Amino acid sequence: MxxxxxxxxxxxxxxxxVLVENKAGVLTRVASLxxxxxxxxxxxxxxxxxxxxxxxxxxVVDVESSPLExxxxxxxxxxxxxxxxxxxxxEAVERELMLMxxxxxxxxxxQVLELVQVFEGKIVDVGHDALTVMxxxxxxxxxxxxxxxxxxxIVEHQRTGRVALRQLTKTPRLRSxxxxxxxx
Amino acid sequence: MTKMSGGHALIKSLEMMGVEVMFGLxxxxxxxxxxxxxxxxxxxxxxxxxxxAGHMASGYAHATGRAGxxxxxxxxxxxxxxxxxxxxxMDSVPMICITGQVPLASIGSxxxxxxxxxxxxxxxxxxxxxxxDARDIPHIVAEAFHIATTGRPGPVLIDIPKDIVDPKNPRxxxxxxxxxxxxxxxxxxxxxPTTKGHPKMIKEAARLILASEKPVIYAGGGILKARxxxxxxxxxxxxxxxxxxxxxxRGAFPDxxxxxxxxxxxxxxxxxxxxxxxxxxxxxxxxxFDDRVTGKLxxxxxxxxxxxxxxxxxxxxxxxxxxxxxxxxxxxxxxxLVKAVRDxxxxxxxxxxxxxxxxxxxxxxxxxxxxQGWEExxxxxxxxxxxxxxxxxxxxxxxxxxxxxHQMWTSQHWKFDHPYTxxxxxxxxxxxxxxxxxIGAKVGRPxxxxxxxxxxxxxxxxxxxxxxxxxERIPIKVAILNNAYLxxxxxxxxxxxxxxxxxxxxxxxxxxxxxxxxxxGCAAFRVEHPEExxxxxxxxxxxxxxxxxxxxxxxxxxxxxxxxxxxxxxDHVVTDPSxxxxxx
Numbered sequence: 001m002x003x004x005x006x007x008x009x010x011x012x013x014x015x016x017x018v019l020v021e022n023k024a025g026v027l028t029r030v031a032s033l034x035x036x037x038x039x040x041x042x043x044x045x046x047x048x049x050x051x052x053x054x055x056x057x058x059x060v061v062d063v064e065s066s067p068l069e070x071x072x073x074x075x076x077x078x079x080x081x082x083x084x085x086x087x088x089x090x091e092a093v094e095r096e097l098m099l100m101x102x103x104x105x106x107x108x109x110x111q112v113l114e115l116v117q118v119f120e121g122k123i124v125d126v127g128h129d130a131l132t133v134m135x136x137x138x139x140x141x142x143x144x145x146x147x148x149x150x151x152x153x154i155v156e157h158q159r160t161g162r163v164a165l166r167q168l169t170k171t172p173r174l175r176s177x178x179x180x181x182x183x184x
Numbered sequence: 185m186t187k188m189s190g191g192h193a194l195i196k197s198l199e200m201m202g203v204e205v206m207f208g209l210x211x212x213x214x215x216x217x218x219x220x221x222x223x224x225x226x227x228x229x230x231x232x233x234x235x236x237a238g239h240m241a242s243g244y245a246h247a248t249g250r251a252g253x254x255x256x257x258x259x260x261x262x263x264x265x266x267x268x269x270x271x272x273x274m275d276s277v278p279m280i281c282i283t284g285q286v287p288l289a290s291i292g293s294x295x296x297x298x299x300x301x302x303x304x305x306x307x308x309x310x311x312x313x314x315x316x317d318a319r320d321i322p323h324i325v326a327e328a329f330h331i332a333t334t335g336r337p338g339p340v341l342i343d344i345p346k347d348i349v350d351p352k353n354p355r356x357x358x359x360x361x362x363x364x365x366x367x368x369x370x371x372x373x374x375x376x377p378t379t380k381g382h383p384k385m386i387k388e389a390a391r392l393i394l395a396s397e398k399p400v401i402y403a404g405g406g407i408l409k410a411r412x413x414x415x416x417x418x419x420x421x422x423x424x425x426x427x428x429x430x431x432x433x434r435g436a437f438p439d440x441x442x443x444x445x446x447x448x449x450x451x452x453x454x455x456x457x458x459x460x461x462x463x464x465x466x467x468x469x470x471x472x473f474d475d476r477v478t479g480k481l482x483x484x485x486x487x488x489x490x491x492x493x494x495x496x497x498x499x500x501x502x503x504x505x506x507x508x509x510x511x512x513x514x515x516x517x518x519x520x521l522v523k524a525v526r527d528x529x530x531x532x533x534x535x536x537x538x539x540x541x542x543x544x545x546x547x548x549x550x551x552x553x554x555x556q557g558w559e560e561x562x563x564x565x566x567x568x569x570x571x572x573x574x575x576x577x578x579x580x581x582x583x584x585x586x587x588x589x590h591q592m593w594t595s596q597h598w599k600f601d602h603p604y605t606x607x608x609x610x611x612x613x614x615x616x617x618x619x620x621x622x623i624g625a626k627v628g629r630p631x632x633x634x635x636x637x638x639x640x641x642x643x644x645x646x647x648x649x650x651x652x653x654x655x656e657r658i659p660i661k662v663a664i665l666n667n668a669y670l671x672x673x674x675x676x677x678x679x680x681x682x683x684x685x686x687x688x689x690x691x692x693x694x695x696x697x698x699x700x701x702x703x704x705g706c707a708a709f710r711v712e713h714p715e716e717x718x719x720x721x722x723x724x725x726x727x728x729x730x731x732x733x734x735x736x737x738x739x740x741x742x743x744x745x746x747x748x749x750x751x752x753x754x755d756h757v758v759t760d761p762s763x764x765x766x767x768x
Contacts, residue, residue, distance in 0.1 A: 021374065025314070029306060036307045053373075073498035079311040079331060082374035 012064045013042050015092060015164045018057040018075060019083040022048060026080045030057060037074055039066050043161030054082060058163045087164050094164040097136045099124070100146070103153035104131045112152050119145045130155055185359040190318030191216040191349035193358055194282070195224050197325035200362055203253050205229065205244070205627055207237040211257025212297055214284030216350040229627065229656050234261045236620040236649040238268020242277045243624025246607040247582055247632075249411065251332045252277070252624060257284040259297030262343075263304065267614060269339045270308035274611025275432060276409055278337035280328055281309075287347035288316060288355070301343045310338030318348040318358040326363050327371060335377030336496040337409055377495060381512035381520055389467075389491045389508045390524035394532050396465035396489075398539045399425045402448070402477075405432030405610070406470015406494060412515035413437065413603040416469065419522050422530060426543060428456040430471055432610045435600035445543070449477040450748050451592040454550035454757050454765075457746070459543055460485050461754045468492045470514040473503035474611070483753030493517045552596055553760040554742070558714055563739040566590065566665045569717055570597045573635065573663060576721045580605060581633045584622035586642030587613045589671035592744045594637045616645025622660045623653050633661070633725070640666040640690055640697070647700065653731045654705030661724050662701075662733045667740040668692040675743045692737060701733035710735045 020026045027046055034041050040062035048055050061071055072084050087094075104112040109131075116123065116133050119141065125132035135145055139162050146157070188196070194217055198206070205227040210218040221228050231237040234256040241252025256265055262283040272279045286295040302314045311331050313324050321344075328340040347353045363371075393399060407416055413436050420427055420443055427437045428448040437444050448456040460466060466488045471477070478484040481503065492499070492506035493514055500509040510517055554567045570593055583598060584607040585591040591608055600606050607625050609617040622636035643664050653660055665671075670688040677685050701708035707727050709720045711734055724732040745760040759765040 024316075025302065028303070032306050067501075070498065070502060073502075076374075077496070077498055079372065079375050 012062060013060050013089070014063050014068050015087040015089060015094065015162070016059045016061060016072065016075070017085040017087055017164060017166075018059060018081060019049070019054050020057055020078075021080040021082060022053055022055045023080055026055070027057065029078050029080060030059075030075065033074060033078060034061075037066065037071075039071050045161040045163050047163075058161070060162060085166065087166055091167050092164045093167055094139060094162045095136060096139045096142055096162040097134070097160045098142045098145075098157060099132060099134055100149060100157035101125075101130050101132045101155040102149050103129060103155060105129045108152050112149075115145070115148055115152075121145070185361075188358055188360045189216070189349065189351035190321050190344075190356040190358055191351065192220045193318065193321045193360060194325065194344065194349060195220040195226065196360065197322045197362075198226060198253065199224060200322075201325065201329045202250075206253040206255055207231055207240040207244075207624065208255035209234055209237060209257070209261065211261055211284060213258035213286055213346045214255065214282075214344070216346060216356070217255070217282070217284070217344065229623075229652065229658075231620070231652050232648040233646070234264035235267055235616070236623075236646060236652065238265040238279075238281065239271070239614075239617055239620035239646070240624035240627070240649075241279050241281070242268055242272050242275075243584060243607050243621030244628040245272075245277045245279055245624075246621070247604055247625035248628035249604065250278070250628075251280050251329055253280045253282070255282040257297065258286055258301065259299045262299055262301040266304060266308060267612075269305055269341065271609050271612040271614045271617065272339040273308050273310065275609065276337050276405060277339065278332040279339040280332055281339060281341045283341060283343045285314070285343045285345040287353075288345045289347070291345065301341070305341050308339070309341045310336075312341040312343065314343045315345065315348060318356045321348075321358070322361055323363045323367070323371065327368050330368050330372075331375065335375070336406075336494075378497070378511045379495065379513040379516055381493065381510040381517035383520070385508055385510045386517065386520045386524050387528075389510060389521060390528050392465055392489060392491060392508060393423060393425070393467065393521075393525060394528055394530075395534070397534050397536060398463045399423075399465040399467060399536075400445075400459050400463040401425050401427040402430070402460060402466050402468045402471050403427055403433045403436050404430045404469065404471025405436075406514045407433050407436040408470075408603055410470060410495070410514035410516075412470070412513075412518055415515050415518040415522070419518050419525075422522055422525060423533065424536065425467070426459060428452070428460060429600075430474070430477060430610075431595055431608065433471070434595055434598075434606040435603045438601040439599040440601050445547075447595055449474075450479070450750070451596065451744050451746065452477075453552055453596065454746050454759055455543060455546040457748065457754050457757050458546055460488070462542075463488045466490045468494075468506070469518065470494060472499050478503065479748045479754040479756075480752055483755065485754075550746070550757075550759050550763055550765065553745075553763055555760075555762060563667070563737050564711070564714060564717065566593050566667070566736070566738040566742055567597055568714065569663065569665060569711075569736045569738065570594055570637065572717045573637070573721055574598050576718065576725065577635060578633055581635055582607060582622075582625045582629060583635050583637060584608065584618045584625055585637045586618035586639055587615045588639050588642065589667075589675065589742075589744050590637055590639040590642075590665040592672075593665075596744075615639075615642045618642055619646045619653075619660075619662065620649045622662070623649060623658050626658050626660045636660055636662045638662055638664050639671060640664055640668060640692075641670045643697070644690075644695070647704070650701065650704040650706055650731050650733070657729070658731070659728050660731050661727075662706075662731065664697055664733065664735050665738045666692055666697065666735050667738045667742070669740045671740065672744070674740065678743070679747075680749070697733065697735040701731075701735075704731075706731040706733045708733045708735070710737070712737045
């Protein structure tokens with residue numbers, strides 16, 4: 001189940017970066033596996049990689065529903081899954097994009113703009129009494145913005161779900177389940 | 185380059201894979217693939233229901249170790265093979281299922297006999313394909329066989345739209361080729377099953393084995409899939425460790441061997457269950473800690489360390505966390521384990537004669553038991569029928585069963601001394617499995633005697649495949665243990681639902697099984713008296729030109745013991761009431 005991303009990320013969420021073959025139906029296989037085994041998906045983002053044979057699916061999973069190890073092992077049994085990297089949120093670069101339309105009538109417009117400025121957002125559309133803002137950043141920052149924007153009135157908003165890569169500066173706790181390392 | 189239609193290429197690809205026989209039933213969407221079958225050396229067996237085709241392919245695979253192949257049309261035919269696919273998936277049976285599909289342009293339009301076959305079978309296949317280009321056919325067929333038969337085996341489905349196999353359609357034109365193993369490998373960047381166990385883990389396992397005072401080998405179906413029966417025997421004879429063989433592993437280690445304890449689990453024998461329960465080391469080889477084996481999990485083998493060998497990494501730690509996990513092919517790992525044990529020195533093993541005596545004590549106190557008394561007017565004891573059948577057939581007879589009481593009694597009372605002689609539906613528990621599976625097994629092993637032991641409930645689900653057996657001259661033999669009930673359900677209602685029998689009565693003579701069998705071209709007999717059991721089996725064994733069906737009228741009140749009631753730990757084995765253990 002894809003739940004909404006309004007709450008902050010508690011520690012029970014882990015991010016899996018799953019490299020899959022770029023073939024028809026692969027996303028269905030992944031989603032179906034989660035449904036069948038009773039694992040919960042918190043958010044999910046898919047896009048092609050620089051190598052056209054592969055796509056990368058970034059899945060934030062709820063590890064309370066099942067141990068992460070079982071999830072990755074079952075995922076790896078899918079023939080089209082090539083590699084799975086488990087990213088600890090504390091040691092990965094995670095970003096998310098959000099579009100939000102906020103009420104901004106004459107009286108509050110300048111305050112809204114100020115808030116957007118603080119969060120380094122961009123105004124991407126302007127109406128008579130509302131603004132549409134684009135914000136990208138750490139999921140946590142988007143949560144904060146959402147909280148603050150609520151005071152003005154959120155008309156609608158959409159988040160992409162996070163994408164993540166491992167951090168370069170520190171040595172990440174990266175557990176790679178690739179074909180070479182499947183022995184445990 | 186040879187020009188070819190996709191349909192022709194499909195059949196030729198099956199020939200290239202060494203397929204000798206396939207089970208199927210044609211229909212609209214698969215018509216173009218059936219045409220080249222006329223000119224192919226592949227034997228096609230025309231079934232009466234697509235479910236039969238699937239189970240036959242599975243029975244064939246069980247008996248031969250090769251992938252079974254079935255082929256059916258689109259829509260309802262595809263949905264009819266869903267049960268055999270799930271069955272094969274649960275029991276890791278290598279199988280190829282080819283389904284017809286409406287032409288590519290019609291997909292998604294709710295066309296006649298269209299269904300989303302790949303979508304429906306997503307969770308009951310190891311992998312599946314919707315082929316969209318005739319040129320992909322040889323590669324996909326070769327890849328499908330590779331996936332079905334390597335790693336943890338399983339069913340693979342190939343869904344083929346009509347237009348890419350129909351020679352009248354230009355979309356079906358292709359140039360014939362055959363992929364090299366290397367090309368298959370390169371096409372599967374995410375599929376590299378680990379077969380060789382980690383040396384460090386193997387050494388650690390050997391150390392645990394040599395230190396253990398009360399070890400038990402818990403052998404599962406993976407032993408048979410990996411052709412590891414010989415290796416297992418070597419390990420057992422080297423170490424002198426007792427073996428239990430699960431429902432899926434019956435025959436993987438000979439029942440007559442003094443170290444064989446038989447089947448564990450809900451209806452396993454007392455000693456097998458209790459030896460596991462009291463052991464200090466469980467050596468799980470190709471087994472998966474199924475709930476029917478473990479009983480209530482948190483009380484299962486509480487003092488045992490666990491060595492778990494499986495080719496599927498996801499099985500390690502899925503149910504019980506192993507102390508030594510080893511991913512790999514059971515045969516290769518056991519061979520390495522034997523070496524490692526020898527290297528460390530077999531003489532360092534502790535003296536296990538106390539443990540051996542304890543086990544013998546259980547065996548003597550709680551052997552398999554049933555009340556053999558019989559008076560005029562009584563129905564036959566099913567166990568007596570099975571023992572007579574067992575003793576009147578060759579040692580290497582292949583036995584196929586359905587699901588329920590008759591399955592448990594067969595597994596308990598038969599002596600399996602050879603691998604690949606027991607064919608049954610373990611994981612999914614598919615009633616009606618027996619008849620088609622026996623047919624598939626007999627097709628794969630025509631040199632062997634094949635008996636189907638069936639219940640009356642199961643028989644009524646797939647009996648029509650005896651028409652297939654008659655017309656294709658596949659002389660299987662069927663023993664119906666006819667107790668006029670859905671026996672296992674009746675047993676639960678008697679034991680756990682205060683004898684409130686809800687919808688389990690079937691009638692002993694509606695249908696008339698003898699007439700029904702004769703109408704399907706079989707020889708048929710009815711046996712009601714114990715003295716007729718032996719002569720009728722002898723008569724059946726003589727008949728080799730058509731199937732035989734024997735309707736044994738058995739006692740409906742007979743229950744399967746021992747039993748560990750659901751929800752209890754394996755400390756609560758209920759034995760036959762005369763043995764006085766348990767409260768039921």
